[in-house]
Amino acid sequence: MEYIARTPRNQLGLFPTALDHMIDKDNSVRAIDIFVDRLDLSQFDLTKTAQTGRPSYNPADLLKLFIYGYMNRMRSSRQLEKITCVEF
Structure with a gap:
C-alpha cells in the first residue's frame, strides 16, 4: 500500500502563490527538508506499510x-498541527 500522496510545494492551487514561494530561502525548514531527504529510511521498519486500512x-x-x-520547542501535537496549517 502506498503512502498518502503529498502535493508538490511548487504546484499552484486555488491561490496564485505556491507554498514554496511563501517560505523564505534561508528558513530552517529548507535545511530540515534536505537533511531528511538524504537519509536512507528504508533500513528501518518504519517504511513497511499494512495492506489494509487507510x-x-x-x-x-x-x-x-x-x-x-524539536527545533522550535513544540512538544504538543496540537501545537504542531496549528503551526502547519496553511492560512492564506
Missing part, C-alpha cells in the same frame, strides 16, 4: 515535522 503518512514527512517541532 494509507499512512510518509515517515520522512513525519520525521521532518518532529525535527521542526
Whole structure:
C-alpha cells in the first residue's frame, strides 16, 4: 500500500502563490527538508506499510515535522498541527 500522496510545494492551487514561494530561502525548514531527504529510511521498519486500512503518512514527512517541532520547542501535537496549517 502506498503512502498518502503529498502535493508538490511548487504546484499552484486555488491561490496564485505556491507554498514554496511563501517560505523564505534561508528558513530552517529548507535545511530540515534536505537533511531528511538524504537519509536512507528504508533500513528501518518504519517504511513497511499494512495492506489494509487507510494509507499512512510518509515517515520522512513525519520525521521532518518532529525535527521542526524539536527545533522550535513544540512538544504538543496540537501545537504542531496549528503551526502547519496553511492560512492564506
